[in-house]
Amino acid sequence: MSQRQIIQVFEQYQKSRFQFVQTVADLALRPQNIEILQNAGVMSLLRPLMLDVVPSIQQTAALALGRLADHSDDLAEAVVKEDILPQLVQSLASQNRFYKKAAAFVLRSVAKHSPELSQAVVACGGVDALVLCLEEFDPGVKEAAAWALGYIARHNASLSQSVVDAGAVPLLVLCLLEPEMALKRIAASTLSDISKHTPELSQTVVDVGAIAHLAQMILNPDAKLKRQVFSALSQISKHSVSLAEMVIEADIFPAAVACLKDPDDYVRKNVTTLMREVVKHTPELSQVIVNCGGMAAVIDYLGECRGNLRLPGIMMLGYVAAHSENLAMAVILSKGVPQLALCLSEEHEHHIKAATAWSIGQIGHHTPEHAKAVATSDLLTKLLELYMDASSSEDLQAKSKKALKSILQKCTYLPGLEPLLYDVPSNILKYVVCQFSKVLPNDSKARRLFVTSGGLKKVQEIDAEPGSSLQEHINAINSCFPEEIVRYYSPGYSEVLLERLENYQPA
């Protein structure tokens, strides 16, 4: 055999290896092929190919492995069990940029499934290697490394802490400043995942000066970048008052309100989430947002979107109104109550309805004006329906009952209270009757209206135990009217009259 023939054999082998790896990588793109590949034992075949002499085969094998691990949990666990990870981590330090990208992709797809797998990645030194990759020049490598770190940090606080301890945060902030859009997106998303767990992690992110850079990117035209930026800012500000104040001091607010008209749904949702996280801490922060017109924008946003996207907006209104009666009045003036009524009627999911009921309760419980605003939108009957409905979840029932009680204790708007006299359980009825007994002694027009609308009749029909507070209120109401009227409306009066008629002897 001549030299050329021998070398040809080797070349053929190399070509067939390359073809195999390419085909497996392409097949791994489709989910339906994965099981077949798994049953054919692709994992054990790919493993030696990762140690191949030819760099392009190594890279393609790593890519194929990454795609396989991406799709399923068991394959990712198989990757961990077969001890491929330490090898990958070592080669991350040495190889060229394409291999680094592929290796980072494999680490990412392993880490994304569960905290245990991420812990395995961390245990074999993956985090330090990835942080080294963040110092590379090539933006693709940085992006892959940042993405892998993001997936690791996503699961829980200790994993985030290990990412931070490896010194990833300053490098991620530098990545934010790079011109490539994809890299910026991933860096923002990773910062968001790191800071979402505990206040200390957020503080670490803030100490590196991330807020200023994130704030600059708010008006960037790219929608996905804006999603991640707002998500990061909201995760930072949710932990404590000082962090929220720092976010506000970066002057994002009047500009961020403009993003509420962005065509992308998730940008709007994340802006509203940011507003909610800022607003829930103190009245001063809520005041900042209300003063720059954020309330009106959020209420319009609630009108335009549907479903789960509404939840942060509804909760934001509730938090603002909860702080003080001034802010609750601001919510009412910005036409928040009709919007919340619409949300209550249009949405079907119980947790959204529960949040709406809670917000309405926070708005209405301050003073009689607030309760009147709530009652005029006919919300009291709706809340009652939600409370009485047997198919409502427990949380929904509890929240609507609490809201109803707190509003009723301040409501002096009698036309709103009247429908609540009919078909109401006694624990709600006592509040309603209590309110009537407070208002009726002082207002003669209200008394007249009460009689003509049939309210007095209904009150007489109420069956209360003597000595209970309900009976006391009923007595208080009865004492506002002349005895004849009370007797006239008491049940069974017609029979009493007829009896008198029978016993009457004309003189």
Place this chain on the structure above:
Amino acid sequence: MAELLKIKSEVEEFKKEYFYRNSQAEENRQREYQAANRIQSWFRASKVRAYLSHLHKKAIIIQRIWRGFTARARFRQMVKAAYFIMKMNFYEEMAVRIQKRWRGFFVRKYIHNYYARKSYLEGLSRKNELVRMELAELEELQKRERDCVEMVKEQTAKVYQAHRLHHLLSTKQCPGVFNSPFRPAPHEMELLLRQVKYQAPARLDPRGRACLMGMLGPTDHSFPGTLGSPWIKTTGTCSSKPILPPISSKKQQRNRKYAPPSEPQQQFLYSASLRQEL
């Protein structure tokens, strides 16, 4: 003698009397002693009583005077104290009145200022209106921009299509596909075809062709420029090795990154190439 007998009998009598009187005195001695005792004791007691009552009276006088003195002093002190308390009550009541007025004023003016709240809420409504208007305008603007971009994209796509379908232009003999005789007027595509000038396709590099096909195809096949990441645009291979235009042809290279040349430019190029051939 008779007198002596008388005297002797008187002496006897006298002795008897004397003895009688002594025995009487002897009998009465105890009684008289006791009586004298009694009289003396009574007298001494009266003396002492008189003395004691005298002392009492004097003591009473002294105590009376002293008690009057201290009581008057205490009374004066009490009067002073009562006066002081009355004054203090008066001051306190006046202070309460002042504080009442002041606190009411202060709270109504600075803390729960009704007019400030009213103007704040009015200002807030106005600001909300403004923000709503501005946001609506912004949305309108953005929508218009997007529509504009869409339209330009559509138009360039149509022109590109017209370029590729130049052969469907109707001739004098045979009406084209877009110019059916049953139509009242020619289709817009026909009009476009009439406007667009034919250009011979530029000779593409095989890698450029692969790049084009790769971009028009479903996913990335070429490695290592592209990975599974959807974030990086799939122009990896193209951007790493930019295609240089062929030196001989003066026509513009049709790469997807560059927009196809606009019509006046096309016509100019066509006329330039015609002139060159002539």
